[in-house]
Amino acid sequence: MAGSDDVILLDFWVSAFGLRVRIALAEKGIHYEYREENLQNKSPLLLEMNPVHKKIPVLIHQGKPVCESNIIVQYIDEAWHDKSPSLLPSDPYLRAQARFWADFVDKKVYEAAKKIWMTEGEEDRQVAKKELIEVLKVLEGQLGEKPYMVGESFGLADIAMIPFSVWFHTLNEIGKMNIERECPKLAAWVNRCMERESVSKTLPHPHKFYEFVLEMQKKKGH
Amino acid sequence: MANEVKLYGATRSPFVCRAVIALNLKGIKYELVVEDLSNKSADLIKYNPVYKKVPVLVHNGNPISESLVILEYIDEVWNGVPILPQDAYEKAQARFWAKFMDDKCFPAVFKAVISHGEEQAVAEAQEALQFLENELKVKGSKFFGGDNINLVDITATFVAFWIGAVEEALGIELLPKDKFPKLTEWSDNYVNCQAVKDSLPPRENLVAIYKKRFGKA
Numbered sequence: 001m002a003g004s005d006d007v008i009l010l011d012f013w014v015s016a017f018g019l020r021v022r023i024a025l026a027e028k029g030i031h032y033e034y035r036e037e038n039l040q041n042k043s044p045l046l047l048e049m050n051p052v053h054k055k056i057p058v059l060i061h062q063g064k065p066v067c068e069s070n071i072i073v074q075y076i077d078e079a080w081h082d083k084s085p086s087l088l089p090s091d092p093y094l095r096a097q098a099r100f101w102a103d104f105v106d107k108k109v110y111e112a113a114k115k116i117w118m119t120e121g122e123e124d125r126q127v128a129k130k131e132l133i134e135v136l137k138v139l140e141g142q143l144g145e146k147p148y149m150v151g152e153s154f155g156l157a158d159i160a161m162i163p164f165s166v167w168f169h170t171l172n173e174i175g176k177m178n179i180e181r182e183c184p185k186l187a188a189w190v191n192r193c194m195e196r197e198s199v200s201k202t203l204p205h206p207h208k209f210y211e212f213v214l215e216m217q218k219k220k221g222h
Numbered sequence: 223m224a225n226e227v228k229l230y231g232a233t234r235s236p237f238v239c240r241a242v243i244a245l246n247l248k249g250i251k252y253e254l255v256v257e258d259l260s261n262k263s264a265d266l267i268k269y270n271p272v273y274k275k276v277p278v279l280v281h282n283g284n285p286i287s288e289s290l291v292i293l294e295y296i297d298e299v300w301n302g303v304p305i306l307p308q309d310a311y312e313k314a315q316a317r318f319w320a321k322f323m324d325d326k327c328f329p330a331v332f333k334a335v336i337s338h339g340e341e342q343a344v345a346e347a348q349e350a351l352q353f354l355e356n357e358l359k360v361k362g363s364k365f366f367g368g369d370n371i372n373l374v375d376i377t378a379t380f381v382a383f384w385i386g387a388v389e390e391a392l393g394i395e396l397l398p399k400d401k402f403p404k405l406t407e408w409s410d411n412y413v414n415c416q417a418v419k420d421s422l423p424p425r426e427n428l429v430a431i432y433k434k435r436f437g438k439a
Contacts, residue, residue: 052322052353066314068321078310092298096286103288104272138272 007032008060010046012039014204014212016110017069018057019163024073026198027154028083070102073159087159089151098150101142102160108135113167116175117213129175133182140185147192154196158189162199165190169206170213226283227252230266231276233423234431236380237289238277243376244293247417248300290320293373303417306373319357319366320377326350328380331388331396335436339394347396351405354378358404364411375412382409383422391432 009025009032011018025032037046037056049058049065059066059075066075077087088095112135115128139161142149149157168179168190180187193199229245229252231238245252257266257276269278269285279286279295286295297305307313330347337343357366366374385397386409399406412418 061311064311066311066318068318071314071317071321074317075310075314078313092295093281093284093286095298096291096295099291099294100286100288103291 006062008035009033010035010037010043010049010058010060011056012037014166014209015056016163016166019166019202019204020069020159021057021059021072021076022202023159023162023198024076024087026202027085027087027159027196028076028080030076030080030083070099070106070156070160073102073156077156085153087155089153089155091151094151098156101139101149101157104138105157105160105164109139109161109164113164113171116171117217125175129177132171132175133177133179136179136183136186140183143185143189148189154193158193162190162193163203165193166203166206166209170210173210174213225251226281228255228280229253230255230257230263230269230278230280232256233421234428235276236384239379239383239421239423240289240376241277241279241292241296242421243379243417244296244305246420247305247371247376248296248302250296250300290317290324290373290377293320293376297373303370304372305376307367316367316373319354319374322353323374323377323381327354327378331380331385334394334396335388335392335432338392338436339396344394344396348401351381351397351402354381355402355405358408365408371412371415371418375408378412379418379422381405382412382418383425384428387425387428388432388436391429392436 007025007030009018009021011021011034013036022034035043035045037043039056042054045060046056046058047054049060050056050067053067055067057067057069057072059072061075061079066072073087088098109132112128112132116125116132119125119128139149146152148154149161172178172180194203227245227250229238229241231241231254233239233242233254242254255263255265257263259276262274266276266278267274269280270276270287273287275287277287277289277292279292281295281299286292293305306316327347327350330343330350334340334343334347361368363369365371366378381397388394389396397405397409413422
């Protein structure tokens with residue numbers, strides 16, 4: 001059985017990937033030490049614990065690092081398998097679905113969403129908006145009439161996606177779009193996830209994320 | 223229903239080959255459904271509507287896509303030779319390296335190939351591969367999985383076999399022995415494992431395909 005007394009998380013307050021890990025730790029009720037990283041001046045510990053990517057989040061458990069958010073979430077589920085709830089289904093086929101959709105968020109949602117505030121020019125932005133809505137509608141297709149992304153329980157796939165809900169307000173403002181109106185099922189799923197304390201107490205307010213993005217854009221001279 | 227296992231794809235794809243190796247490692251009977259990727263079958267689109275890619279494993283009518291997801295599924299459903307470690311931390315390490323292979327190594331190698339061995343692209347590919355070289359050095363074992371192959375070795379099949387074929391087809395050097403002694407030794411050991419030998423496509427076929435697809439006119 002894993003001890004909860006030697007868990008450190010190297011993270012950045014607004015990182016969607018770090019938020020996944022914080023939600024998973026909260027779901028399991030695991031106590032940990034949170035360490036905020038300055039991404040412009042990374043700590044020696046971060047560079048030592050993630051020499052390959054030098055990125056957050058990094059979970060350090062009993063001195064040993066685990067990197068890559070979706071991998072960390074699965075690690076948390078397995079190392080603390082005796083603590084409920086389970087973060088993955090028990091059925092192998094549903095587990096495969098959970099992994100597939102968690103990976104889909106990485107491959108498709110993150111890239112499409114970033115483009116909204118990174119592209120310049122109205123034409124490119126319209127293309128980026130269309131791409132993002134298409135990707136979100138694929139997620140809605142997976143959701144269907146189910147309460148959560150895979151099966152009946154909140155888990156890996158939901159954890160992978162829910163931090164990006166913090167981005168919706170920013171995407172709506174900068175992209176001049178209305179994600180909730182175009183994807184009502186996804187909006188309902190967000191509300192359902194927000195009923196969980198692990199989510200509502202962990203996610204930063206969407207306006208704070210918007211302020212952060214505006215700051216970033218100002219620094220880049222937009 | 224009887225245990226019906228179908229795999230959509232052809233082994234000239236390193237991603238499909240991963241799944242074939244895993245199936246052979248576990249001794250699973252399956253039907254290979256060869257796909258013409260320029261004319262995808264209705265079944266492939268039905269089973270993988272999100273990406274429309276191979277490999278897709280269909281087990282008793284249930285489709286699983288993405289090679290790494292398939293490998294974990296095979297390991298969880300069928301006993302026999304293990305593909306992932308049991309220990310949670312070791313599992314996380316294996317998943318990390320498999321993901322690194324796909325996120326960093328493969329795209330960098332691909333870029334080096336399509337640029338016909340352009341200096342900067344080759345340098346970036348070798349930078350990524352150096353992490354694998356170091357990992358083998360640190361581990362000091364025959365395979366990434368220790369004495370036996372595991373998820374990481376299987377994911378690295380393209381390094382062991384495809385890189386050599388591409389080097390020959392294009393007359394470029396991606397993995398010189400003097401720079402990558404560990405990876406070179408690992409490659410030789412890996413392609414001689416029975417399950418791997420049984421799964422690899424004929425090298426001449428790959429060389430011919432790559433000469434045609436990427437070779438200079």
